[in-house]
Amino acid sequence: MTGSAPQNPSRPIDALRPEEARGLSGLVFDLDDTLLDHGELTEVAYASLFRLREAGLRLVACTGRPAGWAEVLVRQWPIDAAVAENGAVAFVKERRPPGAPRSSCVFPADLAAAGARRVELRALAEELCRRFPTVALADDNAARFTDVTLDIGEHCRAQAEDVAAMRAEASRRGVHTLASSVHLHLSYDPADKATGTLRLLESAFGQDPVRARLAHAFVGDSGNDAAAFVAFTTTIGVANVRAYLPTLPVPPKYVTHAAMGRGFAELATTLAALRVPPG
Ligand SMILES: [Mg+2]
Missing domain, CATH: 3.40.50.1000 (HAD superfamily/HAD-like)
Structure with missing residues (x-):
């Protein structure tokens, strides 16, 4: 119906x-x-x-x-x-x-190359943290090889519309995003x-x-x-x-x-x- x-x-x-x-x-x-x-x-x-x-x-x-x-x-x-x-x-x-x-x-295969690209992702993540004060860099980024991750629900409480806006901004920069219940991931790897x-x-x-x-x-x-x-x-x-x-x-x-x-x-x-x- x-x-x-x-x-x-x-x-x-x-x-x-x-x-x-x-x-x-x-x-x-x-x-x-x-x-x-x-x-x-x-x-x-x-x-x-x-x-x-x-x-x-x-x-x-x-x-x-x-x-x-x-x-x-x-x-x-x-x-x-x-x-x-x-x-x-x-x-x-x-x-x-x-x-x-x-x-x-x-x-x-090439961990060094994956790691080098994280510098650009980190700059984007820090920019998003300044624009959206309800999010922060996730506290597990030091153990990551390929992506940079924002905390949207682990220790922070981000609004759904802010998460959507951040994903749209990342997409405009050619960055892939995925969101879980706790994190927003930024990556060049699709x-x-x-x-x-x-x-x-x-x-x-x-x-x-x-x-x-x-x-x-x-x-x-x-x-x-x-x-x-x-x-x-x-x-x-x-x-x-x-x-x-x-x-x-x-x-x-x-x-x-x-x-x-x-x-x-x-x-x-x-x-x-x-x-x-x-x-
Ligand atoms: Mg899960």
Whole structure:
């Protein structure tokens, strides 16, 4: 009916069928407000990673957070790889016994060139901070390899119209932007979470991109997950994704009942139970 509110086609996670869960070989997961609760890792969320690994799934973190953070997570956590800076950087875990696991950079190939371009991005970011006093430089920029990031929701509270104005100004300068629940990212790299993850899966795991979209589920919560919600077949939003549904071109196929880390745990429990062979 004309004028009626658009229907949300996302289904509760309970609608996920065993055949779909058993067809997966991996789970790609966002960090902020998906695995993490307002930046903090809870016991239930972290334990879920072990349950997912035991269920035979390849685990790939996929975040707008810095490359330097992803490098550490790959070394320390029970995960196989991480995509950082919204798809521009990727690390894979290397096990060459004896000795501890290493974190190996898959891309970009030329870190020095990527770093040099951050000088121009930093100047733009500082200009935007002067024009829009409700934002600030994010406090994780020192660990970044390719982008410069503004805090719009982590410690600051930026208005949506200010974020839109900043994105328009960056676009006029030829700078790509992506926004999450906490950050506005400025980059010359047009990568997004989908292109970056598919590039990693092909480069490091030999996964054909068409097959990888079917064989890997993606779970996220906000605007910088939009490309991944489009690209992957089995997509899940934690409950707080509902705030972003009006702005997502394609909503996640399933939504958990709980928010953030508890929603991630709910997904892990569901996947692990469904992947147990019948009988
Ligand atoms: Mg997020």
